[in-house]
Amino acid sequence: xxxxxxxxxxxxxxxxxxxxxxxxxxxxxxxxxxxxxxxxxxxxxxxxxxxxxxxxxxxxxxxxxxxxxxxxxxxxxxxxxxxxxxxxxxxxxxxxxxxxxxxxxxxxxxxxxxxxxxxxxxxxxxxxxxxxxxxxxxxxxxxxxxxxxxxxxxxxxxxxxxxxxxxxxxxxxxxxxxxxxxxxxxxxxxxxxxxxxxxxxxxxxxxxxxxxxxxxxxxxxxxxxxxxxxxxxxxxxxxxxxxxxxxxxxxxxxxxxxxxxxxxxxxxxxxxxxxxxxxxxxxxxxxxxxxxxxxxxxxxxxxx
Amino acid sequence: xxxxxxxxxxxxxxxxxxxxxxxxxxxxxxxxxxxxxxxxxxxxxxxxxxxxxxxxxxxxxxxxxxxxxxxxxxxxxxxxxxxxxxxxxxxxxxxxxxxxxxxxxxxxxxxxxxxxxxxxxxxxxxxxxxxxxxxxxxxxxxxxxxxxxxxxxxxxxxxxxxxxxxxxxxxxxxxxxxxxxxxxxxxxxxxxxxxxxxxxxxxxxxxxxxxxxxxxxxxxxxxxxxxxxxxxxxxxxxxxxxxxxxxxxxxxxxxxxxxxxxxxxxxxxxxxxxxxxxxxxxxxxxxxxxxxxxxxxxxxxxxxxxxxxxxxxxxxxxxxxxxxxxxxxxxxxxxxxxxxxxxxxxxxxxxxxxxxxxxxxxxxx
Numbered sequence: 001x002x003x004x005x006x007x008x009x010x011x012x013x014x015x016x017x018x019x020x021x022x023x024x025x026x027x028x029x030x031x032x033x034x035x036x037x038x039x040x041x042x043x044x045x046x047x048x049x050x051x052x053x054x055x056x057x058x059x060x061x062x063x064x065x066x067x068x069x070x071x072x073x074x075x076x077x078x079x080x081x082x083x084x085x086x087x088x089x090x091x092x093x094x095x096x097x098x099x100x101x102x103x104x105x106x107x108x109x110x111x112x113x114x115x116x117x118x119x120x121x122x123x124x125x126x127x128x129x130x131x132x133x134x135x136x137x138x139x140x141x142x143x144x145x146x147x148x149x150x151x152x153x154x155x156x157x158x159x160x161x162x163x164x165x166x167x168x169x170x171x172x173x174x175x176x177x178x179x180x181x182x183x184x185x186x187x188x189x190x191x192x193x194x195x196x197x198x199x200x201x202x203x204x205x206x207x208x209x210x211x212x213x214x215x216x217x218x219x220x221x222x223x224x225x226x227x228x229x230x231x232x233x234x235x236x237x238x239x240x241x242x243x244x245x246x247x248x249x250x251x252x253x254x255x256x257x258x259x260x261x262x263x264x265x266x267x268x269x270x271x272x273x274x275x276x277x278x279x280x281x282x283x284x285x286x287x288x289x290x291x292x293x294x295x296x297x298x299x300x301x302x303x304x
Numbered sequence: 305x306x307x308x309x310x311x312x313x314x315x316x317x318x319x320x321x322x323x324x325x326x327x328x329x330x331x332x333x334x335x336x337x338x339x340x341x342x343x344x345x346x347x348x349x350x351x352x353x354x355x356x357x358x359x360x361x362x363x364x365x366x367x368x369x370x371x372x373x374x375x376x377x378x379x380x381x382x383x384x385x386x387x388x389x390x391x392x393x394x395x396x397x398x399x400x401x402x403x404x405x406x407x408x409x410x411x412x413x414x415x416x417x418x419x420x421x422x423x424x425x426x427x428x429x430x431x432x433x434x435x436x437x438x439x440x441x442x443x444x445x446x447x448x449x450x451x452x453x454x455x456x457x458x459x460x461x462x463x464x465x466x467x468x469x470x471x472x473x474x475x476x477x478x479x480x481x482x483x484x485x486x487x488x489x490x491x492x493x494x495x496x497x498x499x500x501x502x503x504x505x506x507x508x509x510x511x512x513x514x515x516x517x518x519x520x521x522x523x524x525x526x527x528x529x530x531x532x533x534x535x536x537x538x539x540x541x542x543x544x545x546x547x548x549x550x551x552x553x554x555x556x557x558x559x560x561x562x563x564x565x566x567x568x569x570x571x572x573x574x575x576x577x578x579x580x581x582x583x584x585x586x587x588x589x590x591x592x593x594x595x596x597x598x599x600x601x602x603x604x605x606x607x608x609x610x611x612x613x614x615x616x617x618x619x620x621x622x623x624x625x626x627x628x629x630x631x632x633x634x635x636x637x638x639x640x641x642x643x644x645x646x647x648x649x650x651x652x653x654x655x656x657x658x659x660x661x662x663x664x665x666x667x668x669x
Contacts, residue, residue: 003515006540010507116337124341126528128560136539145515150539223504224535225560227528229339233502268508274471274498276508 002142007265013153013222015261016160020215021238022245022253023167024208030184030248031204032096034103038087038110040235041118042209046080046216047226048118054129054220065132069155069221077213084209085202087114093198111231118228126227133221152222163214164254170207171250180204184248237280244284246297255295259283328367328620330355330610331390332603333374333383333400333410339502339528340378342556343402348373349594350603351399353585364611365620376410378403387413395419396620399606402599404430405473411438418622420613420629422606424599426550427477431646437622438647439629441602441609441638442550443654445474448571449481451654452547455569455667456482456522457489460545466495466518468509470525475501478549479524486522494518501525506533507540514542522547530568531560538564545569553598558662569667571654573638576601582637605636612636 021043028036053072062068091110095102136150171177179200182190191197219234220226241260245252260280267279287295332351336344351371359368374390376383383406390398391413398419401407404427414421415435423430424442431440456465465486469479476498483493494516499509510533513521523530523546530546537544545567552570561568577586577596585604589596596604610625612634617624633642642650656667 003511006511006514007508010505010511014505014507119337119341124337124345126339126342126531126556126560128531128562130562131535134539138541144517146541148540152539219504223532224562225504225528225531227339229502230504233504264505265508269512272497273500273509273512277500 002140002145002147003269004266005139006145006147007269008262009147009149009153011262011265012258013156013261014265015258016156017215017219017222017257018234018238018241018260019254019257020160020163020211020218021234022241022257023250024212025239025242026245026247026250026253027180027204027208029242031180031201032092032103034092034100035107035239036087036092036205036208037104037107037235037239038091038114039208039212040231040233040238041111041114042080042083042087042231043212043216043234043238044226044228044231045083045114045118046076046209046213047220047230048122048127048228049076049079049213050217050220051127051129051226054132058130068132069217073214073217076217077210080209080213080216081206084205084207084212088202088205093201111235115228115231122228124228126225128225129220131224150222152218156218156222159214159218163211167211168250176200176203240280240284244287244294246291246294249294249296249298252294252296259295326367327370328364328397328614329372329393329395330369330397330607331372331374331393331395331399332606333376333386333390333398334402334406335378336373336375338377338379340403340526342554343551343599344375346554346597346599347399347402347603349589350596350600351607353589353592353594354604354607358607358611364614365618369607369611374400376401376403376406378406380405380409383407383410384413386410387417390414391417391419396622397421397610397625399423399603399610401425403472403474404477408433408473411435420610420622420625422609424550424602425474427473429473429477431648434646436626436647439609439643440648441606441636441641442649443573444648445478445549446481448549448654449478450485451656452478452522452549452569452571453482453485454489455571455656456520456547457486457491460520461491463519464494464517465491466497466513466516466521467493468495468497468499468521468523468525470501470523470529471498472501472525474549474551475523475525477524479522482522482524482547499525499529501529503529504532506536509533510537510540510542513537513544514540519543520545520547524549526551527554527557528560531557531565534561534564534567543567547571552659553657553664555595555597555662558659565659566661568659570657570659570664572657574653574655575657575664575666576605576638579637579639581635581639585637601637605638605641608636609634609641 024039053075091106133151139147241256242253245256264276267276334344355369374386387410398421404425407425422439426445467483469475547569550572558565613628617628657664658667
């Protein structure tokens, strides 16, 4: 029981991070129908920016934890969104209108480029930061097993919930959200109505990068180490989350992320950590067999 | 004008002579990129200094050594293509690879191309397949597993011990040997698990260890995962002692795990930095701002092994080199090297070390 509760906490934390990254995949797919394979690496870059910012703040002697977290978050979000914009501008926009495969290959190339750039400029070594948020709450103790909620886990869950709320508001209620949804449905028509499609797409990429940046900062605080390779695994998992929830659907991406986090946590605790990825992907296959468009995805309607 | 003719003559001479005076191509291969790139970096630094030293004297058989670097990123598939590329370049000696899972498939290629190799990979299968071209300058996992397992069973008899591995050829092989040694001492394992290397979240494993009351964990795998497991255990309020293999010599472990790394034990060959005969080389490394930890000295020793074997055989042909390496005894910075019929190091010896305040030393010191 206590173990289950502990794993629920661990799974939700992990799932929240997957979900935040997954939204970047799903939004981009929704608007231009391509999988942005460089998105995982954008997340990696954001984690590096966070580490740099933390080190910078530490050298300036800022010791207040909330202030440091906030500054790092703002810096990382700003710089990462610039990366998101630059990737779209250089690797995808010139290829718009060509075959569907071209941007895909370009995305893989961009992913390799970002990885190698960080490796060469930052070195291949693991970059650690000293623990920022130590401690947590001991929730309850059953048979000598104490359920522990670390402050950093609480931070991840709270920030994710807050962001999701803000995000649904932006997409559902603002004029930018309306433009974005219009682009999703029909780009030509949207352009005819006087909406700058290129600008909307750029903003979408930046928004996805911002969420990935938040995930990057949170993960840096939680795990305390980053390396240039973290984007790969996280990217694959988040992409899976997006597909599981129904690619193109925002609540789906979050749901998929949480589900994958929970499946991993519980499978690893009760069955074997060895096979947790097998379990995750088996469930993905099962879901896709019965709901080919994912849990919350809408099947594509053939327009006549 | 006269000078020009002389110059032309000289370059003609050089051209004609070049097949005879071509450099000896020797190579290293390992994870120069990827998450274990820091080990590849150690190998490169060791080999580079060794080659500079050898070339600074008289070279090998009057010719200079030239270093080729192959990057396998610890990926078995990439290791095979690196091996093929190296064979195409006609290298005459290979130091590598590093991950056992890369060394094993790559060694078949080198064997076919008749290239002698010296490796630090510890999985028994590296030398158990009857390939004649492999020489292991490090010990074997069955030896280090026995040392680690016996130590754990003796020291932590009253505590619950878990054995975990990362499913790699190296990690699983080592963990199996440790488990065998612990059970051989009639101590029951509390948990036997595997994890996936390259992930960041090991909270599930930590919860499992915590609920099983485990205080000591033997881990077969690499330092990056150990650091994460330690940090997450600390976060979950679990005090964990980890025992691992030779890969935990990497000081990245300390930067990543912080103070928690004081709870890390590992087995490694006797520290080459403590070898009095190597004091001079150790100083040269430190002057060059390279701490000769981990695999640095081994890479240096591998190049010494090649140079001495070639001098002894008076040849760089495969058959002569192989014979010289198998039969001879070599003075290197890691001590005397000699090999048995399988190509295993005759006197490896493993010691138990402990990290303390960012440095490692024999346990109990």
